[in-house]
Amino acid sequence: MDKSINKYISETGFCSRREADKYIEQGRVTINDNIASKGNRVEEGDVVEVDGEPLKKKKATVLIALNKPKGITCTTDTKDKTNIIDYVNFSSRIFPIGRLDKLSEGLIFLTNDGDIVNKILRAGNQHEKEYYVVVDKPINLEFIKAMRNGVRIMGTTTQKCFVHQEGSDRFRIILTQGLNRQIRRMCEALGYNVRSLKRIRIMNMTLKDLAPGKWRYFTKEETTTINEMVANSSKTAKGNNDNDGMDE
Template sequence: MDISVNKYISDTGFCSRREADKYIEQGRVTINDNIASKGNRVKTGDVVEVDGEPLKKKKATIYMALNKPKGITCTTDTKDKSNIIDYLNYSSRIFPIGRLDKLSEGLIFLTNDGDIVNKILRAGNQHEKEYIVTVDKPVNLEFIKAMRNGVKIMGVVTQKCFVQQEGTNRFRIILTQGLNRQIRRMCEALGYNVEALRRTRIMNITLKDLPPGKWRYFTKEEINTISAMVANSSKTGNNAGNTEGMDE
């Protein structure tokens, strides 16, 4: 590493390069206890401090999409033998955004960016999640209409949503809600049991070309699109009773 001191400061996420120049001009920046001046370079092993506080290198943000197989639990609790973290065995700390039931499969996001987790999980964001669901008996028009218009589960009526028959026992559903085990509970309320549930899309990201059990990083374009989609979301907020914003 050999970069200018203002770029080093901005790369840590402490402030912009322009603001870093002001700190340097004010004599508030040191490199190895020597007051820095504009144009100084920072090399590997150098200690850069602002107002006597060492600057820590910012962690690179990780955003990944996993096609979760059945039997993996969306928990970071390593006491659970089927936990998603041990399954991935990734080199640094990451955590899932929302969850899929152990018996469900399909798309789930993982990241080390707590800020984007909060934004995506907020119910007010109304982000779409798309699923293909197989049930234990043939679906009919009455069932499809009921699913579309809302089903009473857990003391509330689910929001209206897109539902389309895809086969004798199979349908596609797009949710913006994320109540706990929502699709399974909706089906059970109408006398059906879910035999297979696969999430195929979250927001702008799909399972395309991602085999079961495999993962990939988001592309730059995907990150930019998601950032734009959550731009109006505050970091904290009332989930309006929706405690699992990315559940199925």
């Protein structure tokens, strides 16, 4: 065994690589009692600790689908009284895969497997997320075409995507990008404000009969399919702070 420290931490299921980097930067990770730094390698027999506690071997993977209600924040920071971890109140440590804005609702995954987080979030892997959006005034063909072809936001133009009008003031959109608050920013750039935004699908998973505020475990079949879909996930494509692959 010879792997980077952040990869080693994520593969134990403790957290994602990005979160592991934060722990390392804060000086909270040690290898054989020596404070770790980014780029350190972990060899067979090394003892890795976070906050003085040895990392345990990976537990059975937990994968949860939650229909997040409005008002819940996709953070593991328990100082935030609306954090998603306290809301789900799971019996062991889990964390969300990506984000949904506090005012947005719909499907989000939570897991204890940092490696799955990394693979799903990599923007280069083109994993689809589908949303149902209601805006504050009637939309027209010009709006739909603009959304489809790309909108200038945050110093870049969004990728071409599927958009279908569902009513006078609502539409469905399928993204493979994950820019921060992407749909809201796209609408605002075209002179519209989002009244409601619901994520209805991630990859092969939909809300199905999952009521708002409720969660369930992935079935064995769903877990198998997700693992197959991320099996060839790029190991080299890197996201950034604005693009974690599962934002809205």
